[in-house]
Amino acid sequence: MGFKLYSFAGFSFYLFVGLTLHLQVLEFCSAGTTSSYVRKYNYDIDMPLDSDVFRVPPGYNAPQQVHITQGDSEGRGVIVSWITADEPGSNIVLYWPENSKHIFRADGIVLTYKYYNYTSGFIHHCTVEDLEYDTKYNYEVGIGNTTRQFWFVTPPKVGPDVPYTFGLIGDLGQTFDSNTTVAHYQLNPAKGQTVLYVGDLSYADDYPYHNNIRWDTWGRFTERSAAYQPWIWTAGNHEIDFSPNIGEPKPFKPYTHRYFVPYRPSDSTSPLWYSIKRASAHIIVMSSYSGYGKYTPQYKWFTSELSRVNRNETPWLIVLMHCPMYNSYETHYMEGETMRVMYEKWLVEYKVDVVFAGHVHSYERSERVSNIRYNIVNKRCTPTKDESAPVYITIGDGGNLEGLATKMTEPQPEYSAYREASFGHGIFDVKNRTHAHFSWHRNQDGVAIEADSVWLHNRYWKTMAEPSIAVS
Numbered sequence: 001m002g003f004k005l006y007s008f009a010g011f012s013f014y015l016f017v018g019l020t021l022h023l024q025v026l027e028f029c030s031a032g033t034t035s036s037y038v039r040k041y042n043y044d045i046d047m048p049l050d051s052d053v054f055r056v057p058p059g060y061n062a063p064q065q066v067h068i069t070q071g072d073s074e075g076r077g078v079i080v081s082w083i084t085a086d087e088p089g090s091n092i093v094l095y096w097p098e099n100s101k102h103i104f105r106a107d108g109i110v111l112t113y114k115y116y117n118y119t120s121g122f123i124h125h126c127t128v129e130d131l132e133y134d135t136k137y138n139y140e141v142g143i144g145n146t147t148r149q150f151w152f153v154t155p156p157k158v159g160p161d162v163p164y165t166f167g168l169i170g171d172l173g174q175t176f177d178s179n180t181t182v183a184h185y186q187l188n189p190a191k192g193q194t195v196l197y198v199g200d201l202s203y204a205d206d207y208p209y210h211n212n213i214r215w216d217t218w219g220r221f222t223e224r225s226a227a228y229q230p231w232i233w234t235a236g237n238h239e240i241d242f243s244p245n246i247g248e249p250k251p252f253k254p255y256t257h258r259y260f261v262p263y264r265p266s267d268s269t270s271p272l273w274y275s276i277k278r279a280s281a282h283i284i285v286m287s288s289y290s291g292y293g294k295y296t297p298q299y300k301w302f303t304s305e306l307s308r309v310n311r312n313e314t315p316w317l318i319v320l321m322h323c324p325m326y327n328s329y330e331t332h333y334m335e336g337e338t339m340r341v342m343y344e345k346w347l348v349e350y351k352v353d354v355v356f357a358g359h360v361h362s363y364e365r366s367e368r369v370s371n372i373r374y375n376i377v378n379k380r381c382t383p384t385k386d387e388s389a390p391v392y393i394t395i396g397d398g399g400n401l402e403g404l405a406t407k408m409t410e411p412q413p414e415y416s417a418y419r420e421a422s423f424g425h426g427i428f429d430v431k432n433r434t435h436a437h438f439s440w441h442r443n444q445d446g447v448a449i450e451a452d453s454v455w456l457h458n459r460y461w462k463t464m465a466e467p468s469i470a471v472s
């Protein structure tokens, strides 16, 4: 037990550790809101290795770390991944619609990797295809020795008015706070159907020699959600695992072996950038840590991908990247500038609805602004209101061991609509082609409480009558 010093709004005071104190003070600046909500004391340490959430499932060679993601471009495919510890075992997934006796099977692959002195278990990836839309499927893995069953629900057929609810989680890690974030997300009555994950998964690289055992514990911890609904993966800096001093010079090795994504269906040449369509959304995933300058593979892919987006079919255009382009915290301040300079004009021209990022361990939402008029001599380098611009949301507040980013640049810039240093998750709830609702849920609140929220009006489909811009 002890005392901890908190300071906010110019005051400093002591909170007795262990005491639950909830104070909510809102300061209204000329611009947006800086909330100085004071969190109760929380641990920023990883859950110990013998925690319940890290338990290895019983049985010889039992599949563990089961997780699914979308397996094709339209949502009729699912990639099922799992790890077996004792032997390769079977690569087969058995699956069947909930109300059917007919059992289908798909065959996958198995691989392993080494990292310094760590050797992975047998990592299985199996793509299940040609599923019916909007259907609950049961599936079974570990055929032969110890089987385990799970289920998932396929999305409705892609179309402009298909309602769908996405969860937003970033920078999760594996602390007690991370566990609260997942529990909170799962209990949210908004019922997220798919997680858009904005990067930085296990934080294993914060351990000596990037102890990859912490990739395994993370896989077991997140299974309770990721085995039942797709998590759409984005690579963050903690996925790079670049460590030539211990003989590991190949970036993204653990991440790309463990987390497969459907990059080939979107004509990408790398799992680090790709896109999917799901329900009424077209989701583009980018890599903040791969080449993105002009002429690079990512740049070429991204710019041609934008022209493939059909807003008549998927009115909602969402971009995920790890490092935010608009961030008014001191942590990682301006790290997203190079990416912004390269890509912001594209996001505005194509009326991207929302850009979700992580990296900064806090929450922030922007106004619709752009900063694309600068040409090196004209001095026009301040963000200005722009109805064509996306809303930028930083949701790197999953609760990892590095703790919260609490220091903010002052004064709050005008483009920043709301910012708060608390752990939580987001919900992006698409209602129809014109309306979507975003809400942010901090961990300390009741599960239904929206600590911040905003309606997003689709700029392509301003009215049901006709599209407001011609994209394509």
Ligand SMILES: *[C@@H]1O[C@H](CO)[C@@H](O)[C@H](O)[C@H]1NC(C)=O
Pocket (backbone or CB within 6 Å): 117, 118, 209
């Ligand atoms: C890997 O090396 C580290 C540092 O030498 C050591 O602490 C650890 O026990 C080793 N792990 C294995 C699996 O050999």
Ligand SMILES: *[C@@H]1O[C@H](CO)[C@@H](O)[C@H](O)[C@H]1NC(C)=O
Pocket (backbone or CB within 6 Å): 060, 144, 145
């Ligand atoms: C696991 O299954 C394989 C193939 O069916 C079998 O040969 C092996 O004996 C089993 N191992 C155990 C421990 O049951």
Ligand SMILES: *[C@@H]1O[C@H](CO)[C@@H](O)[C@H](O)[C@H]1NC(C)=O
Pocket (backbone or CB within 6 Å): 047, 051, 052, 053, 176, 179, 180, 183
């Ligand atoms: C993690 O959260 C789950 C769900 O609330 C709970 O059952 C479990 O005991 C928690 N584990 C730890 C280590 O806090």
Ligand SMILES: *[C@@H]1O[C@H](CO)[C@@H](O)[C@H](O)[C@H]1NC(C)=O
Pocket (backbone or CB within 6 Å): 431, 432, 433, 434, 435, 464
């Ligand atoms: C779209 O959803 C919004 C919010 O729920 C609702 O107000 C609006 O009437 C809906 N539009 C149509 C055409 O149903």
Ligand SMILES: [Fe+2]
Pocket (backbone or CB within 6 Å): 171, 200, 236, 237, 238, 322, 358, 359, 360
């Ligand atoms: Fe990060």
